[in-house]
Amino acid sequence: QVRLVESGGGFVTPGGSLRLSCVLSGSLFSLYDMAWFRGSPGNQRDLVAKISATGRIEYAGSVNGRFTISRDNVRKMVILQMNDLKSDDTAVYYCHGKSSSKVDYWGQGTQVTVSS
Numbered sequence: 001q002v003r004l005v006e007s008g009g010g011f012v013t014p015g016g017s018l019r020l021s022c023v024l025s026g027s028l029f030s031l032y033d034m035a036w037f038r039g040s041p042g043n044q045r046d047l048v049a050k051i052s053a054t055g056r057i058e059y060a061g062s063v064n065g066r067f068t069i070s071r072d073n074v075r076k077m078v079i080l081q082m083n084d085l086k087s088d089d090t091a092v093y094y095c096h097g098k099s100s101s102k103v104d105y106w107g108q109g110t111q112v113t114v115s116s
Contacts, residue, residue, distance in 0.1 A: 002026040002105045004095045009110030012085055016114070020080040022095030022107055029076035033098045036069065036080045038091035038112075045094055049080060053100075062088070085114045 008020040024032065035050035049059045049069035057069055068081040078095065095107035 002097070002099070004097055004105055004107035006093065006095045006107040006110040009093060009112045011113045011115070013116055014086055014114055016085050017081070017083045018085065018112060020082065020093055020095075020110060020112075022078045022080075024076045024078075024097060024105075027099065029071075030073040031100050034069075034071055034078040035096040035098075036078075037094045037096055038089075039094070040091060048093070050096075051078065082112070085112075087114050090114050 003025045004022055006020060006022045008018060010018060012018055020036065031053050033050065033052045036048040037045035038048050039045040047060055048063055049057070049067055051057045051069045051071050059067060066082065066084045069078065071078045082089065090113050092109040093112050094109045097105045
């Protein structure tokens with residue numbers, strides 16, 4: 001069974017940084033397209049950043065230049081480095097993976113709060 005587990009969320013003041021990680025178990029990570037989404041519980045989840053199995057990267061305009069997504073296929077991990085955090089970045093961040101058969105998998109989410 002494929003599982004995604006996020007970690008690294010927390011509370012920071014505006015301008016601070018956080019590093020989120022997501023570890024996949026139960027499948028061949030290198031073949032998955034990975035992404036980070038964010039939203040509040042019960043609301044739509046918006047794409048933050050994605051990195052394909054081949055390394056193609058895209059960012060939401062609101063985070064471009066501040067966030068960096070990367071992947072480590074040996075450790076089966078996707079990372080979201082978040083710098084210069086703003087209050088509007090406050091959300092639950094979810095790790096997402098899509099298999100080569102186009103099946104979607106989601107992590108449980110990790111809370112990021114940016115506030116003075």
